[in-house]
Amino acid sequence: MTEREPENFDVHAFNRQVIAEFRENGGKLTGWMEGWSVCVLTTTGARTGARRETPLGYFEIDGQPLVVASVMGGPKNPAWYHNIRKNPQVTVETGTETYDAVATIETGERRDELFAAVAARDEGMRDYQRKTTRVLPVVTLHRIEREQRTVQDSAGEERVRGLGDFLVEAHDRLRAELAELRRQVDEIVEDGASSSELERAKPDLAQQLRTHCTEFCAALKQHHAGEDRGAFPMLAQQFPELAPVLEKLGEEHEVVARLQEEIRRLVDEHEPGKSDPARLKGRLETMTSELEAHFRYEERTIVAALNTLGPAPDIP
The missing domain is CATH 2.30.110.10 (Electron Transport, Fmn-binding Protein; Chain A)
Structure with a gap:
């Protein structure tokens, strides 16, 4: 006007x-x-x-x-x-x-x-x-209705713990897993020590890294598959105007998947005393930045709408 x-x-x-x-x-x-x-x-x-x-x-x-x-x-x-x-x-x-x-x-x-x-x-x-x-x-x-109240929101009000809240909780778990993965890589290169010195002192470090990377990658893949097959189609049906947002999020899933596969390959091929951990650290930092930007955009654009579709599943 x-x-x-x-x-x-x-x-x-x-x-x-x-x-x-x-x-x-x-x-x-x-x-x-x-x-x-x-x-x-x-x-x-x-x-x-x-x-x-x-x-x-x-x-x-x-x-x-x-x-x-x-x-x-x-x-x-x-x-x-x-x-x-x-x-x-x-x-x-x-x-x-x-x-x-x-x-x-x-x-x-x-x-x-x-x-x-x-x-x-x-x-x-x-x-x-x-x-x-x-x-x-x-x-x-x-x-966007907010009728039932069972958890506290950012304004201090009580409301139902919805599917959007469940999504944020999943993000936070993945953030914690990624932080641990980064910590393990940092342990290899900390204080400027050579990887060979550290890994001779901790011969199982590379295997721990592989195990944790496998678990994190599987959890992230499962999370994105759940969104692509479940949350996003539900939102598209209820809120057709979210189509551009959901399309962008789907494209970001593909970018993250490519980075994830590259990092997993670098971890699997890592040889103590031979491979350069700085390269792995650099790619992991890139993935962290991409994934955090993706999480923040998703939380800003769809969490409130997702909360209207129902309560969160009763999973600890």
Whole structure:
């Protein structure tokens, strides 16, 4: 609603002013915006990954909350629309409540029906569509419910331990296993000592490394297979708008699998006193960086949605 501006108009300053008044007055605005139903939509920047707040007209059609990427009839879609195309998980503030949601860009007849209902209520929206050849996108907001409460979340509130929480717990176990693997490699090269000296002192070190690497690689492979065959298809069915995110995560699984196989080969071929442990250490650090970035992206984009699909399995 505020992205289109005349020359020399600072839209960002205007948006900040609107958001400040909105929050100070419990969602109510004054002046020429008095009486408008408004929300503050927080998205994740498509390029920066930073949180972006935008005040928008807020509508409910047959109980379905939605916003329209109108830009007051401007020729281009707004930045927040491009943000949700990459990451559809958003936060919605209405003045009376704040909730997490998954944003869906509606198409075809569904989009047309919803826009017609909005336009019937809001003359301005009809004018915006007449001003542009762009079909104004309608974006529905699907609340992520958090009803049952059995574990503590980051805000200190109690809620159910869901499938998303189970995913994070699995990540943390893999992080710990990887840290132990790195510690074993570091033990080989620590203090600048040669591998031959250390491994003569600890002749079973190479075998310990192989055993731990085999266990870690098997656990990681099983975890990713479970996501590819279970979690991701469930999310794709329930939240079709997550398709780009799930596709990216699947591609990252393939990258990690290639690194994993390379590291396993280096460990299997390691010969005490002959092989260079620095090469193994370098590749392991690369895998650690890739895997941690993957885990963080996954936790940021799908955990909340995954938690809505059911409780975590009762596995210690």
